[in-house]
Amino acid sequence: MRLSQTGFGSTKLNNIDKMYPAQSILIQTGQLVQYGAGLFGYSTVPLLLRRKIEEIITTTLNKYGCIEVLLPTLQPDTMWKNSGRYEHYIEDGTMLITESNKGTFCLAPTGEEAVLEFAREKLKSYKNLPVTYYQIGEKFRNEIRTRGYLLRGKAFPMLDAYSFDMNEEKMAESYANVRKAFMEIFEKIGLDVIPIVADNGAMGGKKSEEFMLISNQGEDKILYDENTKIGLNTEVLEKENYEEYLKQEYGIEDISTFKEIRTMELGHIFQLGTRYSEIMNGKFTAQDGKEALYYMGCYGIGISRTLAALYEQCLITDEKWGPCGFALPEQIAPYKIQIIPKMDNEEKVKQANELYEKFQKDGVNCIFDDRENVTIGTKIKDAKVLGTPYILVLGDKNDGEQLEIENIKTGEKLPLSL
Numbered sequence: 370m371r372l373s374q375t376g377f378g379s380t381k382l383n384n385i386d387k388m389y390p391a392q393s394i395l396i397q398t399g400q401l402v403q404y405g406a407g408l409f410g411y412s413t414v415p416l417l418l419r420r421k422i423e424e425i426i427t428t429t430l431n432k433y434g435c436i437e438v439l440l441p442t443l444q445p446d447t448m449w450k451n452s453g454r455y456e457h458y459i460e461d462g463t464m465l466i467t468e469s470n471k472g473t474f475c476l477a478p479t480g481e482e483a484v485l486e487f488a489r490e491k492l493k494s495y496k497n498l499p500v501t502y503y504q505i506g507e508k509f510r511n512e513i514r515t516r517g518y519l520l521r522g523k524a525f526p527m528l529d530a531y532s533f534d535m536n537e538e539k540m541a542e543s544y545a546n547v548r549k550a551f552m553e554i555f556e557k558i559g560l561d562v563i564p565i566v567a568d569n570g571a572m573g574g575k576k577s578e579e580f581m582l583i584s585n586q587g588e589d590k591i592l593y594d595e596n597t598k599i600g601l602n603t604e605v606l607e608k609e610n611y612e613e614y615l616k617q618e619y620g621i622e623d624i625s626t627f628k629e630i631r632t633m634e635l636g637h638i639f640q641l642g643t644r645y646s647e648i649m650n651g652k653f654t655a656q657d658g659k660e661a662l663y664y665m666g667c668y669g670i671g672i673s674r675t676l677a678a679l680y681e682q683c684l685i686t687d688e689k690w691g692p693c694g695f696a697l698p699e700q701i702a703p704y705k706i707q708i709i710p711k712m713d714n715e716e717k718v719k720q721a722n723e724l725y726e727k728f729q730k731d732g733v734n735c736i737f738d739d740r741e742n743v744t745i746g747t748k749i750k751d752a753k754v755l756g757t758p759y760i761l762v763l764g765d766k767n768d769g770e771q772l773e774i775e776n777i778k779t780g781e782k783l784p785l786s787l
């Protein structure tokens with residue numbers, strides 16, 4: 370990518386949001402563009418990083434036998450009325466709707482209704498089960514209290530998956546399968562999440578777990594045991610029978626060693642049972658020839674929230690200037706290296722072009738900072754803002770074929786020949 374073609378300009382960072390410094394930098398440098406409360410546009414690097422996250426999710430879920438589909442985001446209100454959730458979402462102001470001469474339509478805040486409509490036509494026999502469908506797409510919720518930029522928006526990309534099984538035992542197996550996939554997904558992204566015991570809440574069902582990242586920017590407080598690495602949402606303690614619930618479903622008998630910490634929720638998984646299949650007539654023909662209800666599981670990862678959490682975790686801070694950019698993990702950074710030549714030196718520009726073409730040919734994504742009338746010092750600062758793991762400066766100090774690659778995160782410099 371040639372930086373001069375992106376419209377990226379040099380921006381001085383001022384009054385960085387102390388609570389969400391990384392996202393504040395993205396906003397100030399135009400990498401995120403805010404159109405309104407909870408509504409954002411993405412520039413090249415964060416968009417490509419988001420797609421990297423989506424690619425990790427897709428390839429991992431495929432590995433675990435899940436099937437990718439795509440359901441409509443715009444849905445008729447009749448489908449939601451059939452499930453009994455339309456009035457609830459309208460009353461609490463969550464659902465965004467539009468009226469036309471063809472009826473009333475909803476922008477989907479979640480996907481249980483749509484996936485049941487989809488599955489009912491395909492999973493008619495026990496021979497078709499088990500199956501887990503998943504999709505990555507936009508969801509819409511009229512959040513009254515948008516906060517943390519991408520952490521809680523009105524429109525956001527989400528991975529939502531749904532398993533269909535013959536009975537409770539098989540549902541638990543599908544749940545365990547997706548749970549394992551989720552742990553692998555977050556490990557590949559580079560986020561050390563904790564699966565914690567959670568309350569199913571309005572989703573219903575028997576059992577659920579949230580995938581939490583320890584973070585002072587989170588809006589959740591959990592109880593966590595550092596020795597066992599087990600955590601639970603404090604909402605669980607509001608259950609009348611919480612002690613029995615914790616012992617029966619999760620094997621937790623004593624919470625006296627658990628301490629309260631602040632976390633950020635990135636994912637949530639549920640065992641729903643037959644709640645939605647009962648409401649929406651989700652049935653299949655069982656082995657005995659009789660009709661039976663699907664046992665369902667539901668699984669979600671907030672992609673934009675995961676992206677924001679990753680940026681906040683990769684923040685780098687200068688002793689003098691404070692938060693000044695990012696060091697994105699090399700394994701998922703959209704661009705691995707940034708070439709910074711002295712533009713008024715014809716020989717260095719030629720060398721930079723040759724290097725750029727070679728990197729492109731060899732499949733190494735890189736940024737060529739070919740902007741005119743910008744100092745090398747400013748370009749180095751901008752390289753940090755873009756999060757590129759390595760920079761290669763071609764200035765007056767570089768002689769012939771001797772080059773020096775700098776690690777943005779550690780500051781270590783590695784001398785190399787051309």
